[in-house]
Amino acid sequence: VSGFGPLPGGGAKATFSAQETGILTDLLGQLADLVENRAAAPGDSALTRLLPDAYRDNAEDAAEFRRFTEDDLAAKKVRNARAALHSLTVDVRRKKTTVTLDNAGVHVWLRSLTDLRLTLAARLDLSADGTVPDGSDPVVRAVYEWLGYQQETLVAAIDR
Amino acid sequence: VVDVSQTLHDTEIEDLISLGQPWVTLVWNDPVNLMSYVSWVFRSYFGVPAAEADRLMLRVHHDGRAVVATGTREEMERHVEAMHDFGLWATLQKADA
Numbered sequence: 575v576s577g578f579g580p581l582p583g584g585g586a587k588a589t590f591s592a593q594e595t596g597i598l599t600d601l602l603g604q605l606a607d608l609v610e611n612r613a614a615a616p617g618d619s620a621l622t623r624l625l626p627d628a629y630r631d632n633a634e635d636a637a638e639f640r641r642f643t644e645d646d647l648a649a650k651k652v653r654n655a656r657a658a659l660h661s662l663t664v665d666v667r668r669k670k671t672t673v674t675l676d677n678a679g680v681h682v683w684l685r686s687l688t689d690l691r692l693t694l695a696a697r698l699d700l701s702a703d704g705t706v707p708d709g710s711d712p713v714v715r716a717v718y719e720w721l722g723y724q725q726e727t728l729v730a731a732i733d734r
Numbered sequence: 735v736v737d738v739s740q741t742l743h744d745t746e747i748e749d750l751i752s753l754g755q756p757w758v759t760l761v762w763n764d765p766v767n768l769m770s771y772v773s774w775v776f777r778s779y780f781g782v783p784a785a786e787a788d789r790l791m792l793r794v795h796h797d798g799r800a801v802v803a804t805g806t807r808e809e810m811e812r813h814v815e816a817m818h819d820f821g822l823w824a825t826l827q828k829a830d831a
Contacts, residue, residue, distance in 0.1 A: 623764075623823070628814045630760075630825045643815050650819055684774075688767065688821030695766045704765030722768065729770045 577727025578675075585676045586731035588724070595662055595671040597717060601690050606655040608693070609648050620696035624651060624689055651689055658686040680732050687725040694718040756829040759803040759813040763794050764823050775820045776802065804829060 578588040590598065612621050625644055627636040661679060664671050675683060698710045698718060706715050761772075769791055776787035780802065793800035802824075803813050810826040817824035 624821070626818060626823055626825075628811065628818075628825055630827065639811065639814075643811075647815060647818055684771065685819065685821060688771065691766050692764075692821055700765050702765055725771060726768055729768065729774050733770070733774065 577724055578731045579727070580731040581674070584732070585674070586680055586728055587672065587674045588727075590662070590671045590673065592664075592669045592671075594720075595664060599659060599662060601694075601717070602655045602659045602686060605686070605689055605693060606652045606659070609651045609655070609689075612648060618696075620693040623692050623696055651685070654682045654686045655689065657682045677732075680728065684725065684728060687721055687728065691718060691721050691725065694721070756804050757807045757810040757826055758801045758829050759810045759817070760799050760825050760827065761790075761794050761802050761817060762823040762825070763798045767822060769795060772822065775817070775822060779816055779820065 576589065578586045581587050608615065608618070608620065609624060612618075612625070615621060625640075625647060627633075628639040628643075629635040657679075661673050661675065661683075662671050663673075673683075694714060694717065698706055698714055700706060706718075772794065773784070773787045773791040776782055776790050777784060780787075782790070790800050790802055802817075803810060807826070814824045814826050
C-alpha cells in the first residue's frame with residue numbers, strides 16, 4: 575500500500591489505483607451530501623461527532639453557539655470534501671490517479687480524511703478505546719484503516 | 735444616572751461579573767484521531783513548538799482531555815470552532831468549572 579510522500583519545496587503527492595480513486599470519490603461525495611443535508615438526518619451519530627457541542631454541560635449555551643457557527647463550519651467541511659474530490663484527476667490511460675497538493679491542498683485533505691474517518695468510525699460503532707466491534711462490515715473496516723494510513727503518511731510528508 | 739438593572743439583561747450581567755475570570759478550551763480524547771495529526775494541529779493552529787504540542791497531545795491521550803488555551807470566552811469560542819474545523823473534539827468552560 576502506498577501513501578503520500580513529500581514534494582520538494584512543500585506539499586505532498588500520492589498515486590491511487592482506480593479502485594482507491596473510486597472509493598475516495600464515493601466517500602467524499604457522500605460526506606459532502608451528509609453534511610450539506612444534515613437537516614434530513616437529525617441525531618445522526620456521525621454528524622454529532624463532525625459538528626459537536628461546544629459546551630459540554632450547558633445545553634442552552636451549546637444551542638446558542640450552534641446557532642451562530644454551525645452553518646459556517648458545515649459549509650467549510652462540504653467545501654473541503656468537494657475540493658478534495660476535485661483534486662482527484664484521473665489519468666484514464668494509466669488507470670491511476672495522481673494527487674498533487676500544495677500546502678493549502680494538504681490542509682484540505684487532512685481535514686477531509688479526518689472527517690471521513692470520524693464518519694466511518696461512527697458507522698462502525700467504534701468503542702471509546704478504538705476497538706472495532708465483532709461482526710462489523712470488514713470492507714468498511716478495511717477502508718477505515720486504509721484512510722488512517724493515508725492520513726498518517728500525509729502528516730509525515732509535511733511534518734517538521 | 736442609569737439604572738443598570740433596567741438596561742442589562744440577566745445574561746449580560748453574568749458576562750460582566752465573569753469579566754476577568756478566565757475560560758478554557760479543552761480538547762477531549764477520541765479513538766479516531768491520530769496522535770501525529772493531533773500534535774500537528776496544535777503546532778499548526780496554536781503555533782507551539784513540537785515538544786509542547788506533543789506534551790499536550792499525550793495529555794489528551796492519557797488523561798482523556800487537556801486544557802489547550804486559556805483566555806476570554808470569545809477567544810475560547812473561536813478556538814473551539816477552529817478545533818471542530820480540524821475534526822478535534824473540543825469544548826469551552828469557565829476555568830474553575
